[in-house]
Amino acid sequence: MPAQLYQADAILWGLAFIIGLYLGGSPWGWVIALVLGLLMSFCRNQAPIWPKFWRSLPPDRSWLIATGIALIAMAYMFLRTPTPGATDISRVVTRLTAMGGEPTVMVEGNVQTYPLPNRAGKLRFFLEAERYQHVPGRGGESLLQGRASGRLYVTIDAKDGADIRPGQTIAVTGFLYQPKAGGNQFYRAFNFQRQLQLEHTFAGLAGRQAKILKAGSPWGLWALRERIFMAQGEKLGAEQGPLLSAMLLGSRAVGVPFDIRDAFRRVGLSHAIAASGFHTSVILGVVMLLTRPLPKNRQLQVGGAALILFAALSGFAPSAVRAVLMGLAGLAALSGETKTQPASLLLAIAVGMLIVNPLWSEDLGFQLSFLATLGLIVSAPAIEARLSWLPGPMANLMAIPLAANIWVFPLSLAIFGVFPTYGLIVNVITTFLLSVVTVGSFISGLGAVLWPTLGGLLAWVMYYPIVILLWLVDFFGSLPYSLLALGALGWTQVFAIYGLILLVWLHPWWQKRWVLALGTSLSLVIVPFLLVQTNTFRVTVLDNTQTPIMVIQQPGGNVVINSGDLTSAGTSLGSFLAAQGINQIHWAIATTRQSQDQGGWADLAKITPIIRLSEVPTASSDPDYREMLTQLPTEKQSLRLDQEAQLGDVAIKLLRADPAVIQMQIKDKKWLLITEPPRSLGQSVWLRSANLPRPDVLWWWGRKFDPNLLDILQPQALVLTTAQLSSGVQDELKSRRIPFYWSGQDGAVQWQPSGKFLPNQSTGDSGL
Template identity: 50%
Template sequence: MVSTVPRNDLVLWAIAFIAGCILTLVQGGWLIVLGTGGLCWWLRRQRWGRSLWLRLPTSRSVAIATVVALLAMSYLWLRTPQPTVTDISGVVRRLADLNLPPTVAVTGVVQTTPLPNRAGRLRFFMAVEQYRNVSQQASQDALLRGRASGRLYVTLPGTIAADLHPGQRIEVKGTLYRPRPSGSRFIRTFNFQRQLQLQNTFAGLTGEELRGLDHGSGWGLWAIRQRITAAHRAGLGDRHGSLVSAMVLGSRAVAVPFELRDAFRRVGLSHALAASGFHTAILLTVALTLVRPFPERWRYSCGGGVLILFVCLSGFAPSAIRAGLMGLASLAALAGNQKVQPLGALLAIACGMLLYNPLWIEDIGFQLSFLATLGLIVSSQPISDRLDWCPGVLRNPLAVPLAATIWVFPLSLAIFGVFPVYGLLANVLTTFLLVMLTVGGFISALGALLLPTIGASIATVLYWPTELLVWFVQHIGQWPGATIALGTLGWGQVVVLYALIVLVWWHPWWQHRWLAVFTVGLALVVLPFLIRQQMLFQATVLATTRVPMLVIQQPAGTIALNAGDPHVLTAFLAQEGINRIDWAIASDRRSQNWLDVHATTPLRRLTTVATANSDPAYQQMLAALPVEHHTLLPQQPSRLGNVEITVQRADPAILRFNLGRSDWLFISDPAADQHHWLRGAPVATPDVLWWWGRRFDLQLLEHIQPKAIIFSQARLAPQISTALQQKNIPYFIVGRDGEIRWTPKTALTANLDASNDGIF
């Protein structure tokens, strides 16, 4: 019986189950499980080992824990979704085999509320029913059509999809593709393919046309969320209203402007926009306070109802489910006049959630939520006790965010590579406002459920607190050094950091030496960062095909070419530990986003390649950018450290990069006369030809004779691929291979395996 099993054994087996789920994500994880289990079993059987392991479970319990971890790995592998034979993703390959463009019309049912992405398009999931090929190349006889199954990740222009809601049956015309993975070798970026797979989705559709077939049901959780957000926006305006709605419903269910999301993340307040334990604690406290005069049964029922409503409205986000279950566990303990064991409850809830859906182990919100809660349970009180020199009113506001930050810091830095310097101060300064807005937003939401005008009227009262919160966040984010990019940590560093944290928590001897442990942990993060910055010399072509983007890292300073996608650029800089761009170069007039980049990663100077085109928006950007800027003139080399850049032609741009012993030639091809100019110009043979454009002339190979080629394109024509293979010229396609990196030792390396058949 379970009651006869020692408590320590149950804890060990629960930890083994969670560890097994985590190690499924690590290559060779099963070897780690067997090695760790075997080592513990062997030590336990040694005479000197028994005295060392007196407090640990028996060898039998360790063996069971090893089996549990292996079963957890197998369970997660079995639960990982795989496409069926009729899945819509198979149509991509079928169209390619028939040499037909992947232009299709897909009929299906909207499953999720459309929300905007950073490109301004609305994204949602759709359950597929049938499809048909609608490309002009397909004749009527060869028209490909049929029934299909599975889900599609769909994006549509916001102007035509603004009124979509779950349950509608629609037909979308656009380009069908299979997503490719990312961040597998160089940077730990968002893996689009894996995230879709975890949601049982294996294909995407970039839609351009929409036709509604029926309106579906007009009621559901989506309608309640829409009613609440509409009331908040009516009372506070779109910007402030979406912010308050996110505090009630979570950012996964509400379209919060990305500039606000980024501002909150820069100051360490992302948790304020996520459905988390912070919100459930506030709502539960307020609910129990308001119904205090009622009998206990009514009070606890009311508290439980508030928690369940919160989880439902949040869209069942894993972090919200965890917070709701913790709240319900606390209520159950109070109702039974028992003392809740928060650490045991957290461990049990983690195991229960992973048994229900082991794929949640890869959800960042799930990971950070549990770590933050663990930090609050085990570290907030000890930290508060050590803050006895602070006024009593400040101890808890300081101890709570500090405890959560300590436990979240290693994983957060491993994923994002950025540390918010003023995060603790921002949490202390905004705690009262966050509590007020969360409570007020929830009361407004309840009013909106009764009558939208009531909810809007209540929300109006929250305007100035919301304005003050936004003012705080934006101004703190503009302070000098608001964020420090330390680069993404290696998983070895993460394991050691958490081992140090656990030692301080677990053993009194280490608790008295926390300062020494803190120094070791800080050195483990900072020293590798400093050494890498002083020794690194590499160039990376970023994985974007709309505007060519290159980052060159060297001890003398960082060089960045173009800012076509500021989010991609700043994410890369953060994960590489780059806090300043010493030399920014704009070779393309569409690179107008340097202001956005400068707000996160300051520029020291900006140079422009002169062109005959006049772009007022670009000139306005230059006027607003508070940095030195000048024009690169043709045939006049400019140098920073080991990198020399020469403009060989300005319009369209042809640049030569000399990276020490490697010579690159960058050619943009927006004009047809580029090929004629190149054939008549004396061009030295480059080590790397970097080509950006739609049309590549094979005759240029004889004239330029590159040793390797990088194509900043989504795909390459088959005849060009064949010709390059016949000439034994290695080539890389950014749209297929992801980031392309060069170092003096490894030359060119692709981020992704070039054999991957992802199509964009």
Template identity: 55%
Template sequence: MFSITKADGILWAIAFITGCVFSLFQWGWLGVLALGGMLYSGRRWGGKVWLRLPSSQSFAIATGVALLAMAYVWLRTPQPGVNDISSLVPRLEGLNLPSTVLVEGRVETTPLPNRAGRRRFFLGVERYQNLSQVPAQSEVLQGRASGRLYVTLPAAEGAKLHPSQRIQISGRLYLPRGGGSEFFRAFNFRRQLQLQNTFAGLAGNKVTILDQGSPWGLWALRQRIIQVHAQGLGDRYGAVVSAMVLGNRAVAIPFEVRDSFRRVGLSHALAASGFHTAILLAVVLAVTRFLPQQWRYGLGAGVLVLFACLSGFAPSAIRAVLMGLAGLVALVNGQKGQPLVILLAIATAMLIYNPLWIEDIGFQLSFLATLGLIVSARPISDRLDWLPTPLRNLVAVPLAATLWVLPLSLAIFGIFPVYGLLANVLANLPLVLLTVGGFISAMVGLLVPPVGSALAWLLYYPTAFLLWLIQTIGQWPGATIALGSLGWLQVVVLYGLIVLGWLSPRWRRRWFLLFTLGVTLVLVPFILRQNTLFQATVLANTQVPTLVVQQPAGTVVINGGDPQGLTAFLAQEGINRIDWAVASDRQYRQQQGWREIHGITPIRQFTDVPTAKSDPAYREMLTTLKVPHQSLPLRQPVQLGQVKITVLRADPAILTLEMGNSQWLFVSDPSRDAAQTDWLAVTPVEPPQVLWWWGRKLTPRLFEIVKPRSVILSRNALDPAIARYLKEKEIPYFVVGEAGEVRWQADGSLKANAPQNDGLI
């Protein structure tokens, strides 16, 4: 008779989590069957080692649990309803109506700034109607709707909004673009919104408040805490201290501060995590030593629950709070907790509650870091016995967490913070002070705001020191190294090496060999790639056309209008330096990203097309960039390695790009009169293999004149008439707003960055 043991329960919990992970891959169910079959066969017919594992029947049940977990994830994945507001987009397109709409609904989240300086929030939709400058086209479609919208607003309009308000907002309705992952793991905006039950976005411009809603709620407590800290410390420092209490998902932290923390491996300090709950719980238990035991533990539990509420129930915060509560329960019962079993139980329970959290990066990294602390902190500390005990623990804790987080982090971001361990050690004390002081001033500020602000003021110098420390370390040479995104096979092997060192005492003694194998697995493919790769990628940026050429002689980048997207691409490709930067115009609005890009990925040489217009802001940027600069000459090729650029026309730019044996023609046409087409009609140009076009007005006449073999269009969408023309002429074309990034390879082939079923990224 089959009896259930503790080992069986642990196995099935692991199987459930494994099934959730495998659900992120298109053929994940085959992987589950293969893994389950292998373990079942090994247990039934294997040798003595297999006899230590649960029974073969238990493995068969575990395989079924994993398959059920996959089905559970798919069933819980949100889908748009029949009356969802997203269905309005194709209806507007079908009637050739503008995408401008007027929407009524309730604000569901606190508006926070995005990198473009606008406010973003979610709106629960109630009613809609279409708008048009042509009276006959206005209000053709109207009625009730359901679902949510991801809304962005100008900062001034969004600043007056808060959750529960009923508003009326006008703007452009759109469907979010999915992120490709065939060759570049671009951020999948559509998928991230889908996980939050949202299938459309609204670029709003004007809002009218219809109902002020309730002035109470957790959002109001968070806003009061933010105001208390801002009044005592100023907006910049106050936001950092508030993040210690509320987490970065609820606070408008300046993006340059976020980036500086990320560069030195301290992103977790701004997130609601176990670091903060451990400090708060330790302080509460220490301060209440004189109270009865039940009061002490009750207050500790209350602080943890309050922290979870204030943080907005972020998955990483929930995990940390549940671990803390489990520890308190063990103390109350006088038992020694089993942290690994507790962590497994919490992970399983959280995924049963919301299996979609398996795609949350914070959830993934939080559990991996905690697992590292449980299983690796003590062995690492023992290896560091030559250090003083306090310093040994300071080093062992971040090192253990980093060890388990690094493979996944490299797969997602492709960046290694060289001084991350040192930054964690040096920043430990100020982070503890800010966490405790921030929480105390927040609690007092909820009752008496002026007193809370006065207490927050005491944190001014610790906050200033922390930011100075982080910015200083971030400016050290080689503060970050872009190693490129790891392949999932590399990630699996790296975690296999880590698990081998954890479970096998013999391999643990040979830790240096495991370390060498891991470093080799990361560095050898990186070095080979940098010394052999020759390819070019047009990024999915429709505002400023952007091209990155990778070759052994050096990286070439054309235009830097989107620093966030470009630097993310460079990091994932393992590019640590731009050898030749090219600006196709001299307008600051189009080229303002170069300064931020240079701060992350150094630029060796900067050139621009000698256009007639050059605004003062652009010239100021050149002086602050502190990079050798020159203008490209007209009709004289400039070369780096296998890349040769020739300016045919400067204002606006027409360039020929020779890459190996392939020739591109880049046409920038920002005017509405198709002037570039007229110029090309009287100027002989050799038909290119690829026409790369960006502008406002596009006509079939351009293709008749240029006669390209392929076309890449840096725009959001393509006119149906032009699409039909290109299909009739059998000219392959790619619209980056729809296809995503487009890659050219040395053999002359073009490939779009098609979306893959890979939710891990």
């Protein structure tokens, strides 16, 4: 009994440490920790109700210690959270802005990470800054130069960064910026600022050109990884090669094409291209099988070495480190022939990793990996027992993905808002193929380290298994509603569902009534989803400044104005539609015919079907746009000048084609979209002569807002899709007492029929 109590105390204190790290991000975290800890201690001591339950918990002293541990964890998280130093390169942005200069700089520094492609086709890497110099415009003088410190997130064209490698000293010239924070007032936008902060980075550099000043060492783990994926890619090609490499190195270390990443995500196989427990279990199983003739100690040593090599090649990704530590602990237990409790071991490993790096607590890969592993440990055996009626190994094949998905589902839905409809069946069907490809990747990777030609030949053997795997992924991913948008869950829903999962795991009464828990959990997801889809009317102007994008949600059908390019459609617009639970676009409207503004419709339609697309036929178009239009499987119609088109409570009238001026009647409010012309095309003169009705809301997109529009149109409110808004224009709007919101400051902006505007960034009061 004492040993059990000590173990319960250790589990409680480990959980308190983890909870404390998460509460450290909340301004009221210390209050929550104190109140919760003292309340639990009081209930354990006094047991006002359910005395048998409270007496089964650790003593009140343990709860007080747990409260102290949680508070210490909060302080630890605060101390370990990165902050910019006095000479950090990010401070140059504010200094140049204050001096009236453009933040165009040349930065010298040391390359920290291997360049990998982003969605826009550029290369991205981290640079440790050493020196900087302001690059003035034509005829200007350099305002600042000097030494600098800190890391930079650099993006640069692929052709300019093709020869960049870790360890090199390079000079990059480009636009220096501070990353944008993600708002969360009405939906959780991607927080780029926080993401970089966790990487000890506080500024980005959009590079225009790069020059290698000093070659780095040709040796390192990055060189081994490059040797592997170059050898595999040379034999298998641009699609199959990176996919095979990702099975060994993980998608964080390999430039897997984003269409393949998206395809795997649509069918619930994202874990297959992330260095995770699946890969370690397969690799360890094969190594133990091949080394069976060796003595047991030598066999375990080889297995441990294989796991450590796997973690190193993956770049020590948190999910890979967790999986490797679990494997090493299992090997240690085998060497001593002792029994371990996997759930307690998993908790101990998580606590140990978070002591080393508490910032991993915010790494989504770490969170999902931990939950999936916990599901396999505590739920898979029970599920397999209930599926024992299935023939052969089917019970085990279904229990493993089902258990992992049960524990991952609430958090995944809160972050992404989507559910892979065919995920379970795809996981079952592809288990054997994934195992074969993982083993093949490991063997060919080892061969490539010894001799690239050998690694390439071994990789070629995997060609047909990979082709079959990709075919299965594409087939299921192309089925209707392969990725079902259910909307992002609120944290109350998430905690409630996890509470039910824990009850089914720990409480015998709930174990017998797991169907009730399942039904309650599903209702917590489905009922709010149905209520939103059948009763919601709201207008959202997204924060993408390259293209004006609007989403109108109404019971009569969803309307989307502009898709943006491939990057915008796949990130800002796609993630917003998923978070809102939008599974169909009833009316898509393209205000231009340029691929940089509309190139994302075809990719968007693969996930969210589009019923009808309206475009401006007289606007100029480019070849990429026309090609995209031919690939779009939807009804197409033209917006005619001065002819009104309607869907539900939304009516659209095209007033001018190029640049676009569109009048929108949304409920009883008049909106007017005006896009800034590329040159002085007499827009102000046209607007004066057009005799337009006074809009309730003016939605403007461009670079430099003309205050004369206020006199011409006299709007009651203003929404500006622009990255910058001069202080003079802001002062003018404030003096006229016109409520205004601009995407560079407020992020996305939402409007409801009551007339209320809500910026996604918490920045103040309508600019007034």
